[in-house]
Amino acid sequence: MIEDIITKMQDDKTGGVPIRTVKSFLSKIPSVVTGTDVVQWLMKNLSIEDPVEAIHLGSLIAAQGYIFPISDHVLTMKDDGTFYRFQAPYFWPSNCWEPENTDYAIYLCKRTMQNKARLELADYEAENLARLQRAFARKWEFIFMQAEAQVKIDRKKDKTERKILDSQERAFWDVHRPVPGCVNTTEMDIRKCRRLKNPQKVKKSVYGVTEESQAQSPVHVLSQPIRKTTKEDIRKQITFLNTQIDRHCLKMSKVAESLIAYTEQYMEYDPLITPAEPSNPWISDDVALWDIEMSKEPSQQRVKRWGFSFDEILKDQVGRDQFLRFLESEFSSENLRFWLAVQDLKKQPLQDVAKRVEEIWQEFLAPGAPSAINLDSHSYEITSQNVKDGGRYTFEDAQEHIYKLMKSDSYARFLRSNAYQDLLLAKKKGKSLAGKRLTGLMQSS
Amino acid sequence: MATEALHENETLASLKSEAESLKGKLEEERAKLHDVELHQVAERVEALGQFVMKTRRTLKGHGNKVLCMDWCKDKRRIVSSSQDGKVIVWDSFTTNKEHAVTMPCTWVMACANAPSGCAIACGGLDNKCSVYPLTFDKNENMAAKKKSVAMHTNYLSACSFTNSDMQILTASGDGTCALWDVESGQLLQSFHGHGADVLCLDLAPSETGNTFVSGGCDKKAMVWDMRSGQCVQAFETHESDINSVRYYPSGDAFASGSDDATCRLYDLRADREVAIYSKESIIFGASSVDFSLSGRLLFAGYNDYTINVWDVLKGSRVSILFGHENRVSTLRVSPDGTAFCSGSWDHTLRVWA
Numbered sequence: 001m002i003e004d005i006i007t008k009m010q011d012d013k014t015g016g017v018p019i020r021t022v023k024s025f026l027s028k029i030p031s032v033v034t035g036t037d038v039v040q041w042l043m044k045n046l047s048i049e050d051p052v053e054a055i056h057l058g059s060l061i062a063a064q065g066y067i068f069p070i071s072d073h074v075l076t077m078k079d080d081g082t083f084y085r086f087q088a089p090y091f092w093p094s095n096c097w098e099p100e101n102t103d104y105a106i107y108l109c110k111r112t113m114q115n116k117a118r119l120e121l122a123d124y125e126a127e128n129l130a131r132l133q134r135a136f137a138r139k140w141e142f143i144f145m146q147a148e149a150q151v152k153i154d155r156k157k158d159k160t161e162r163k164i165l166d167s168q169e170r171a172f173w174d175v176h177r178p179v180p181g182c183v184n185t186t187e188m189d190i191r192k193c194r195r196l197k198n199p200q201k202v203k204k205s206v207y208g209v210t211e212e213s214q215a216q217s218p219v220h221v222l223s224q225p226i227r228k229t230t231k232e233d234i235r236k237q238i239t240f241l242n243t244q245i246d247r248h249c250l251k252m253s254k255v256a257e258s259l260i261a262y263t264e265q266y267m268e269y270d271p272l273i274t275p276a277e278p279s280n281p282w283i284s285d286d287v288a289l290w291d292i293e294m295s296k297e298p299s300q301q302r303v304k305r306w307g308f309s310f311d312e313i314l315k316d317q318v319g320r321d322q323f324l325r326f327l328e329s330e331f332s333s334e335n336l337r338f339w340l341a342v343q344d345l346k347k348q349p350l351q352d353v354a355k356r357v358e359e360i361w362q363e364f365l366a367p368g369a370p371s372a373i374n375l376d377s378h379s380y381e382i383t384s385q386n387v388k389d390g391g392r393y394t395f396e397d398a399q400e401h402i403y404k405l406m407k408s409d410s411y412a413r414f415l416r417s418n419a420y421q422d423l424l425l426a427k428k429k430g431k432s433l434a435g436k437r438l439t440g441l442m443q444s445s
Numbered sequence: 446m447a448t449e450a451l452h453e454n455e456t457l458a459s460l461k462s463e464a465e466s467l468k469g470k471l472e473e474e475r476a477k478l479h480d481v482e483l484h485q486v487a488e489r490v491e492a493l494g495q496f497v498m499k500t501r502r503t504l505k506g507h508g509n510k511v512l513c514m515d516w517c518k519d520k521r522r523i524v525s526s527s528q529d530g531k532v533i534v535w536d537s538f539t540t541n542k543e544h545a546v547t548m549p550c551t552w553v554m555a556c557a558n559a560p561s562g563c564a565i566a567c568g569g570l571d572n573k574c575s576v577y578p579l580t581f582d583k584n585e586n587m588a589a590k591k592k593s594v595a596m597h598t599n600y601l602s603a604c605s606f607t608n609s610d611m612q613i614l615t616a617s618g619d620g621t622c623a624l625w626d627v628e629s630g631q632l633l634q635s636f637h638g639h640g641a642d643v644l645c646l647d648l649a650p651s652e653t654g655n656t657f658v659s660g661g662c663d664k665k666a667m668v669w670d671m672r673s674g675q676c677v678q679a680f681e682t683h684e685s686d687i688n689s690v691r692y693y694p695s696g697d698a699f700a701s702g703s704d705d706a707t708c709r710l711y712d713l714r715a716d717r718e719v720a721i722y723s724k725e726s727i728i729f730g731a732s733s734v735d736f737s738l739s740g741r742l743l744f745a746g747y748n749d750y751t752i753n754v755w756d757v758l759k760g761s762r763v764s765i766l767f768g769h770e771n772r773v774s775t776l777r778v779s780p781d782g783t784a785f786c787s788g789s790w791d792h793t794l795r796v797w798a
Contacts, residue, residue: 001706001728002728005728042726045725046725046726047724047725047726048726050765052767053726053765054726056749056750056751056767057726057728057749060729060749060750183770183771183791187510187790190552190570190600191554191600191602191618191642191644191662192662192686192704195662229457231455231457231460234457234460234461234463234464235460237464238460238463238464238467240676240679241464241467241468241471242467244471244678244716245467245470245471245474247716249474249475249478249714249715249716249717250478250712250714250715251478251480251715252478252479252480252481252482252483252715252717252719253480253481253486254714255483255697255712255714255715255719256481256482256483256485256486256487256719257486258695258697258714259483259693259695259697259698259712259719259740259757259758260486260487260490260758262694262695262697262739262740263739263740263741263757263758264490265739266694266738266739266740267739267741269738269739269782270737270738270739270741270742270782271738271781271782271783271784271798272498272737272738272742272778272782272783272784272785272798273493273737273739273741273742276783280783280784280798281538281783282501282502282538282783282784282796282798283501283798287538289783290520290521290781293781311651311652311653314652315652343608343652346609347607347608347609347610347611347612348609348611349611349626349627349628349629350626350628350629350631350633351628351629393672396672399653400653403653
């Protein structure tokens with residue numbers, strides 16, 4: 001994607017950035033563009049409204065090595081008259097360069113051989129050179145000779161061409177050996193390394209130096225042998241596709257309505273959209289909001305949420321407790337307790353599962369169970385069969401039945417109950433009226 | 446006998462063409478239900494106001510790229526892992542480091558907090574997922590109590606506890622996902638189907654559900670039944686690796702972030718992609734996505750160092766957040782939705798609100 005943009009930028013037939021030669025003192029600066037031109041081009045061609053965004057993108061394109069400031073090692077983009085030059089495609093990152101330190105040594109060495117002010121080493125480069133001289137002490141003669149050879153080749157080139165090539169070469173090294181403190185954009189996400197474009201997996205030299213031991217790049221981890229698609233794979237795919245074709249799906253209009261309705265219902269609970277009361281702890285540095293949520297006294301807003309769906313009340317500890325108390329008043333708490341027990345079963349370590357299955361069976365389903373739940377005969381049949389194998393999903397069918405029962409029956413009644421309605425209307429500071437009402441109910445029945 | 450002969454006659458090519466024609470038929474069927482676009486219906490929804498989100502906390506302490514992070518249920522503690530093998534547990538509200546452990550491998554790409562808050566899980570290039578109980582005893586060496594739970598044949602890219610400390614779900618570069626019993630280390634279920642590395646996963650937010658979604662380098666997002674190990678739905682519209690998947694809070698849809706520089710929304714009931722979040726100026730991959738509590742906002746971290754905030758319903762970008770100085774590699778909204786945290790290759794984590 002970057003390469004498409006960079007190519008377009010240089011194409012003057014389709015409104016690219018104006019590339020020109022600028023006169024300066026005694027010499028000419030060939031083939032440059034200004035930062036402002038680049039930023040303007042990006043804004044116009046990529047529909048960017050904010051120049052800050054365009055500058056950021058420009059800086060990234062520079063940091064990646066596609067365009068560079070001619071007078072700076074640090075690769076950023078400025079929205080002013082600073083001059084930039086486009087990088088030669090030869091040096092583009094997509095060519096999978098991973099230049100060795102020998103190449104870098106040759107480069108720095110040859111820079112010191114050319115007596116030009118513009119080629120003088122920066123402090124960090126001088127330090128790098130010193131370090132490399134120590135590291136390559138034994139083969140320094142070889143490096144020196146390679147550098148000399150490179151200088152000879154360079155001298156044969158046209159003056160203007162050399163200016164351009166020198167700057168492009170410097171920019172290449174600014175990407176691969178960045179100024180200390182700058183991001184090294186050549187760093188890779190190791191998960192993606194296996195599928196790089198470089199099939200040879202061999203490092204190539206910038207200066208055509210063949211090493212005795214052509215090292216295999218450590219970054220190119222041995223890729224897995226690609227598993228060929230078998231007939232079985234395709235058969236499975238066909239089965240899958242047939243299942244999907246038979247699936248009953250909703251129309252987009254219905255789906256859109258559902259997504260909008262859900263989001264609209266919860267927007268008042270979304271602290272990043274509707275400011276939290278009393279405050280968002282991260283913004284105010286005050287944890288009052290969290291303290292309130294920890295207390296057993298639920299806010300009106302929290303109570304209202306229990307009414308959104310059965311899952312909401314099951315998710316909230318305080319809501320569950322209220323619902324349980326209500327069920328106890330109706331002498332049907334075994335349903336919720338069964339549901340909770342099965343949830344708990346699924347959280348057990350494997351070795352404890354069989355025991356828990358037995359316990360749940362005895363408590364809720366066995367003949368004469370103390371908290372007998374009401375299952376239809378079909379479901380009961382399935383469950384008693386499952387119990388024989390005692391696994392985590394033994395009670396799935398039964399749990400689903402009980403869930404549906406609670407949702408359509410008890411939950412609906414709870415929402416209409418005085419207990420819930422009082423909580424919904426109760427003032428935040430007042431004592432919970434619900435507690436008193438519930439006990440009143442139990443005493444009278 | 447007759448059926449055997451029939452199978453023999455089915456060449457790979459004929460099976461492939463059957464599969465292709467079924468894909469075409471499926472696309473036809475789905476297209477019939479595509480009567481409107483989400484953003485069109487959402488035109489009637491009130492536009493969001495101006496967004497002012499800032500970095501409220503910066504967590505410094507990792508010595509190398511931060512690769513992964515996860516919130517604790519207590520809404521303030523965070524576990525994060527990095528390229529240099531360090532895993533740190535922070536109280537991000539005070540920015541204090543509470544625990545630190547050094548893994549025996551580099552590139553710890555996955556880390557997760559246990560629901561109880563008493564343990565963490567992590568792994569990466571060691572191909573394993575290990576669980577460390579968190580102890581407040583200063584004399585106790587965290588690494589000593591380490592338990593190896595999952596074993597894959599390639600790097601661990603993601604891990605997540607189910608709603609219990611006792612089970613862990615993992616995703617790996619070996620192309621599979623797996624469910625493990627923490628106590629015994631036993632494999633409870635494996636999930637095969639991706640054609641390349643699996644990079645991410647997310648558990649459905651239901652109280653009763655048993656499904657999760659995964660995304661991989663095969664450009665597919667797949668929804669799995671945890672009980673049977675079967676893939677129940679698959680989506681293939683991205684043009685490159687899917688780096689991140691996250692369920693919409695109702696569980697009816699999920700979002701994905703990809704190297705193709707887009708984020709997309711897939712609805713499970715429509716069995717289709719229903720929105721795409723992209724801009725001409727966004728040309729770097731999205732590494733990590735998460736929804737705000739209501740599902741109205743989608744936060745996405747990118748390889749261009751920025752975080753883009755999307756209006757999920759309208760499909761437009763609400764805000765762009767600058768601050769990180771290198772790729773954003775991980776991003777999660779806090780359990781109560783009051784903030785979100787981003788981790789970056791610039792060695793830091795930031796909490797935004």
